[in-house]
Amino acid sequence: MKSRYIIPLCVLFILLTGCWDQNLLVNYSLINGISLDLTNNDNILGTVRVLNIQSKGGGQYEIQDEQFQSTRPTFVGLESDINKMLPGKFDAKKAYVVLIGEEMAKRGIHPFLAAFYRPRESYITSKIVITKGKASDILGMEPQKSPIAFFLLQGLKSSEETTLIPEETLFTVWTKIVDSGQDVVLPYVEKIESKKMSIGGVVLFHGDKSSGISLPKEQSTLLLLLMDKFKKVSNMDLILVENSKPVSITFRTERLNRNLDLEIDESAQRIICKLNLKMDIQIRNYLEETNQKINIDQLNKDLSTELTKQAKEVTDTLLKANCDALGIGRRIASFHPELWKKMNWNEEYKNVQFEPDIKVNIIKTGHVF
Amino acid sequence: MNDKISISKFQLYFFLIQSQLGIGILSLPNAVQSTANGDGWISTLLAGGAVQLTFILYWFLLRRFPNDIYTELTKKILGHVLGKVCNLAIYLYFILTGYLAVFLFIHVVSSWLLPLTPFWILSLLIVGSSIYLTVSDLRIIARFFVMTSFLIIILLFLSFLTFSLPKEYQFLLPIGDSGVKNILLGSNKSLFSMLGFEGFLLIFPFIINREKGVMKTITLANLFITGLYTYFMILCLASFSPHQLHQIKEPLLYLFRALSFPMLDRLDLLFLSIWIVPMTTSVISYLFFAAKSISNKESYKKTVIISGIFIYCLSLVPLDQNMEELISKYHSYLGYVIVMGLPAFLLFLSAIFNKKEGSERV
Numbered sequence: 001m002k003s004r005y006i007i008p009l010c011v012l013f014i015l016l017t018g019c020w021d022q023n024l025l026v027n028y029s030l031i032n033g034i035s036l037d038l039t040n041n042d043n044i045l046g047t048v049r050v051l052n053i054q055s056k057g058g059g060q061y062e063i064q065d066e067q068f069q070s071t072r073p074t075f076v077g078l079e080s081d082i083n084k085m086l087p088g089k090f091d092a093k094k095a096y097v098v099l100i101g102e103e104m105a106k107r108g109i110h111p112f113l114a115a116f117y118r119p120r121e122s123y124i125t126s127k128i129v130i131t132k133g134k135a136s137d138i139l140g141m142e143p144q145k146s147p148i149a150f151f152l153l154q155g156l157k158s159s160e161e162t163t164l165i166p167e168e169t170l171f172t173v174w175t176k177i178v179d180s181g182q183d184v185v186l187p188y189v190e191k192i193e194s195k196k197m198s199i200g201g202v203v204l205f206h207g208d209k210s211s212g213i214s215l216p217k218e219q220s221t222l223l224l225l226l227m228d229k230f231k232k233v234s235n236m237d238l239i240l241v242e243n244s245k246p247v248s249i250t251f252r253t254e255r256l257n258r259n260l261d262l263e264i265d266e267s268a269q270r271i272i273c274k275l276n277l278k279m280d281i282q283i284r285n286y287l288e289e290t291n292q293k294i295n296i297d298q299l300n301k302d303l304s305t306e307l308t309k310q311a312k313e314v315t316d317t318l319l320k321a322n323c324d325a326l327g328i329g330r331r332i333a334s335f336h337p338e339l340w341k342k343m344n345w346n347e348e349y350k351n352v353q354f355e356p357d358i359k360v361n362i363i364k365t366g367h368v369f
Numbered sequence: 370m371n372d373k374i375s376i377s378k379f380q381l382y383f384f385l386i387q388s389q390l391g392i393g394i395l396s397l398p399n400a401v402q403s404t405a406n407g408d409g410w411i412s413t414l415l416a417g418g419a420v421q422l423t424f425i426l427y428w429f430l431l432r433r434f435p436n437d438i439y440t441e442l443t444k445k446i447l448g449h450v451l452g453k454v455c456n457l458a459i460y461l462y463f464i465l466t467g468y469l470a471v472f473l474f475i476h477v478v479s480s481w482l483l484p485l486t487p488f489w490i491l492s493l494l495i496v497g498s499s500i501y502l503t504v505s506d507l508r509i510i511a512r513f514f515v516m517t518s519f520l521i522i523i524l525l526f527l528s529f530l531t532f533s534l535p536k537e538y539q540f541l542l543p544i545g546d547s548g549v550k551n552i553l554l555g556s557n558k559s560l561f562s563m564l565g566f567e568g569f570l571l572i573f574p575f576i577i578n579r580e581k582g583v584m585k586t587i588t589l590a591n592l593f594i595t596g597l598y599t600y601f602m603i604l605c606l607a608s609f610s611p612h613q614l615h616q617i618k619e620p621l622l623y624l625f626r627a628l629s630f631p632m633l634d635r636l637d638l639l640f641l642s643i644w645i646v647p648m649t650t651s652v653i654s655y656l657f658f659a660a661k662s663i664s665n666k667e668s669y670k671k672t673v674i675i676s677g678i679f680i681y682c683l684s685l686v687p688l689d690q691n692m693e694e695l696i697s698k699y700h701s702y703l704g705y706v707i708v709m710g711l712p713a714f715l716l717f718l719s720a721i722f723n724k725k726e727g728s729e730r731v
Contacts, residue, residue, distance in 0.1 A: 020485040120481060125629035171627040172535055179610035181539075327539075334542035 025053070028091035032065075033149030035135035036075075036112060037101035043071045044104070046078035047136040048095075049149055050086060065147040067140055075111055092116075096153045097127045098170065099135035099189075105203065105210035113174050113208075125169040127156050130203045130210060132190035138197055152197075156187065159199050163224050163234035163253075164217060166202065177208045180345060181330030183323045185223065188214055204323035211321035215314065222307070223314050226275055226356065227326055228258040235284070240302050249303075250285035254363065262331055266339060271348075273328055275311070275356040282364040296362050303360040315354035324349055375577045378586045380511035384654070385566055385590040387514040390521070390597070391651030392473045393562025395619040395644075397598060398605035400562070402614040405555030406547045407540055410602040412555030417595025419556065420566055423709055424587050430716040431573045435580075439570040440662050446715050446722075455711065459662045462707040464676060464683075465700050466564060467655030471495055471684045472693070474648050481622060481641050492684045495649060500677035503656045504670045507575055510657060517646050521597075527640055528604060531624050536607040559602075561701055563594060565651060567708040568658045656680070 033049040052064040070081035083090040098116070100109055109128070116122045129152070131138050141148050160167045165187035176184040185202040192198050201220035204211050215223055221234050234253045239246050259276040281303075286294060318325055329349065333340040376384065401409040434442045440459070444452030475491040483491065502510060545552075569587060576583060605620045608627075617623045626637040633639075656677055664672035688696070 020487070020490075021483040120484065123634075124626055125634075167535075169627070169629075175535075175537075175608075175610045175613055178612040327537075330537070330539050334539040337543045337546055 026055075027088050029086040029088040031090065031092045031095050032147055033097050033099065033139055033152070034092065034095050035099035035101070035131075035139040036104050037135050038103040038107065039071060043073055044075055044078065045069060045071050045136060046075075046082065047139050048082055049139055049147060051147065052087060069136065075115055091121075093121050093123055095123055095126050095149075097129060097149050097156070099129050099131050099139055099152075101131055101135040102133065102188075102203075102210070102212070104135070105130050105186075105205075106212055108208045109173075109210075110177055110208035113170060113177065116170050117174055124171045124174075127153065128168065128170055128173055128186055129156065130186050130188040132188055132200065137191055138189060141191075141195060141197065152189065155189075155199050159187070161232050163221055163229065163231045164201075165199065165220065166224060166227075166229055167231070177205075179330065181324070181333045181340075182327035183207065183325055185215075185220075185323065185325050186210075204318065204321035204325065206322045206324075211323055213317060213321040213323075215317060219310065219314050219317070222310055223318075223325065225253065225256060225277060225279070226258070226311060226314065228256070228260075230256040238303070238306060240306055242298075242302060248285075248287050249283065249299075251281040251283050251303075251362075253279050253281050255280035260326065260331075262328065262335075264332070264336060264339065269351070271328070271332070271352045273326070273352055273354050275315075275326075275354060277307075277311070277356070277358040279307075279358065279360050280363045281360055283362060283366055286365075294362075294365060296365075300360050300362055303362075304358055307358040307360060308356055311356035311358055312354070315356060319350055319352065319354070322346070322349060328352055374506045374508055375575050376508055376511040376572070377577050378582055380508075380515055381572070381576055381583070382586050382590045383515040383518045384511050384572065385569060385587060386521075386593060387518060387647060387650040388565030388568050388654035389563050389590075389594050389651075391565075391648045392470055392477065393564075394598065394601060395477060395621045396473075397559060397562045398602055398609075398614055398620040399617055400558040401555040401602065402606075402611065404547070404551045404558070406551070406611055407542065407606060408545060408547045408552050409555055409559075409606055410541070410599050411545070412552050413559045413598045413602050414595065415552065415556040416559040416563055417591060417598070419560055420563055420591050420595070421588065423712075424566065424569070424584070424591060426709070426712055426716060427570055427573075428584055430712050430719070431570070433719055436574060438574050438661070443711075443715065446718050456662050458703075459707055459711075460659055462700075462703050463655050463659035463662060464680060465696075465703065467652055467659060467676075468680050468683045469697065469700060470648070470652050470655060471680055472688070474652065475684065477619060477622075478641070478645065481619070482638060489685055492681055495652060496677050496681040496684070499649060499652045499656050500674055502653050503660065503673045503677070507572065507657070510653060514650055514654075517650060520643055520646055523643055524640070527625055527628075527636060528601065530628055530636075531604065531608065534608055534624070534627055537610075538607050540606050540609075540611060541603065557701070559598060561697075561704065563598065564704065564708070565654060566591065566594075568654055570712065571658050571661045652680075 030051040030053070031048045032051055035047040037045040037047070039045050047067060047069045050066050050068060052066055054062045054064070056062050068082050068085050070078050070085075072078050072081065079090055098112070100112070116126070117124050139148060156165065159165045166185055168184065168186060173184055173186065176182055184205045186205060188200045188203045189197050190200050201214055201216045202223065203214045218236060221236055224230070225234065230253065235250065236253070237248065237250045239248045241247070257278040259274075261274040261276075263272040263274065264270070265272075283294070324345075329340075329345045397413075398409060401412050405412045430442075434445070437445065440456045443455045446452070447455060471492060474495060475488055478491055479486070479488065502513060573579065573583075601621060605614065605624060608624055609617065609620060614620055622637040622641060625640050626635065628636050656673060659676050660669055660672040
């Protein structure tokens with residue numbers, strides 16, 4: 001009776017003895033932020049911020065946030081270089097932000113993306129941010145409380161919610177970069193003063209290369225509205241000229257209805273893109289003379305004209321950067337496949353005529369009239 | 370037939386679904402993308418249609434011999450010797466399919482979950498547990514399959530979560546752009562991830578009350594699988610750009626990888642750990658079909674164990690990508706012969722000679 005169980009038991013013991021794939025947290029150095037820069041002699045400077053977790057016993061941990069750097073001619077080898085400096089194994093499983101220097105982005109970002117989406121363990125929902133100036137300067141900053149990467153991540157998330165920057169992750173950027181019918185816009189951060197940074201707006205890309213042209217905050221919000229990427233809310237500040245007096249106004253967009261129509265005249269080789277935007281807004285701040293109610297109809301008209309003018313500026317910038325952020329190419333490929341196969345979109349995109357038209361409708365004026 | 374190992378129609382439904390659903394769905398969008406591009410979803414629909422036609426073919430064939438197992442049927446129609454040769458070919462086909470399922474299975478688990486664990490351990494665990502379940506009778510297998518079907522709900526739930534990712538339905542447009550030929554080639558690929566339905570031939574005589582309603586059950590099972598595959602095709606086509614789909618080996622897992630929640634990350638790894646069970650059920654059903662195709666009641670257990678060991682040994686042979694493609698190619702040829710050619714031929718012969726149940730006795 002007993003001998004019947006001995007063989008299965010032995011087999012079980014063999015199977016239970018080891019686990020090949022165990023990764024203990026103590027053996028790893030957790031990387032929370034990565035930055036990539038182009039140095040003066042065309043080498044790549046990689047910087048990482050590492051969280052060093054040390055147990056002090058009794059469930060207490062001491063956390064240190066350290067910085068490591070390495071330079072190489074290409075991206076390859078940076079990881080193993082840094083790995084040698086680290087106290088534990090290189091672990092980019094939680095690299096929340098990847099900062100890419102302005103100059104590096106002009107060379108193309110696809111090689112770095114490949115290094116992130118190919119390996120099994122990497123984190124493909126990290127945020128990609130372009131920096132004005134050196135990326136390592138931003139990553140090297142020391143805010144008082146949490147590591148800079150977490151600080152930056154929080155800022156990015158709140159900016160995404162207020163429709164200031166697009167909601168992009170490494171994965172979605174990859175999707176857009178390899179698609180010829182659309183281009184990506186990525187947020188940028190810049191250093192202000194010596195120890196502070198601010199999320200600026202968006203950098204326009206063509207393919208995987210930065211065009212070097214960027215849109216500041218106000219315009220990036222408008223671009224996102226034109227792209228129909230409206231999130232929860234979006235705030236805008238404008239200075240209008242009313243009765244030859246400047247009036248400043250702050251409003252919050254609450255509902256958005258975008259209509260994008262393409263008119264294609266094949267004989268004249270003309271592509272006209274009609275962008276109709278209907279915005280329902282709430283006035284947050286309106287500085288005007290005392291004792292006067294807001295003339296809503298007039299204000300609606302003025303705002304519409306002003307925003308339409310600004311939208312035209314935005315689309316002109318898009319054309320200048322050759323950045324098809326609105327996905328016009330994808331539309332042509334879907335609805336006019338014959339035409340799409342004939343044309344060279346890289347060249348043709350510049351000839352698209354944008355006709356933006358924004359209609360503003362004030363639905364709330366806050367708690368006062 | 371012996372009532373002890375009969376299954377209900379409800380169990381038949383899940384039996385078919387579990388044999389069909391497994392490793393194939395993970396890489397299906399990539400396989401179909403290589404030819405059909407944005408029209409991959411049409412390919413899966415067509416493949417579903419082809420499966421339905423095959424089911425009708427099976428139905429006409431099996432209706433003539435409602436009490437015989439498929440392997441006796443081949444002997445009755447083709448004669449004893451030729452029938453045995455046929456059964457051997459069927460056996461080899463199931464072994465090969467089972468082997469490919471195990472091979473792909475351990476490669477996916479190895480490349481996603483356990484890169485350092487040696488193949489022989491992974492294979493041992495998979496094949497070992499498959500043998501353990503397969504040696505018990507059909508009813509227990511069917512019960513297990515019904516029980517594990519709730520895991521499909523997890524798959525569906527996770528797929529709903531992916532709607533938070535940006536979707537671009539324009540990737541599906543213009544419809545029919547890749548041409549009839551490419552869509553059909555894509556159907557060929559999707560048909561092979563739907564394999565498992567041919568097991569119906571072997572389990573037919575074990576179904577309770579098989580006089581009516583069986584056709585309805587298998588049609589529903591096919592509808593479910595076709596619907597599920599088409600749904601995931603559309604989901605992947607809209608989530609990845611065409612170039613990406615060409616590159617990614619297991620798009621479905623990648624889709625879950627792109628999800629991130631404050632408390633939960635890397636859903637692909639969690640999902641794959643769960644999906645190990647449906648992948649194993651496919652192996653189990655192939656082992657079962659293989660053993661059924663050459664054994665009788667007495668030799669069944671022995672055949673299962675020997676076939677299992679056979680598959681295990683095969684799975685340890687290292688293969689490079691070219692060899693693997695070659696084997697899959699020959700497997701697909703053999704598949705068409707066994708799954709569609711042979712039953713059609715048998716039906717043709719039995720119709721000509723008007724052979725039916727009991728006609729030999731007359």
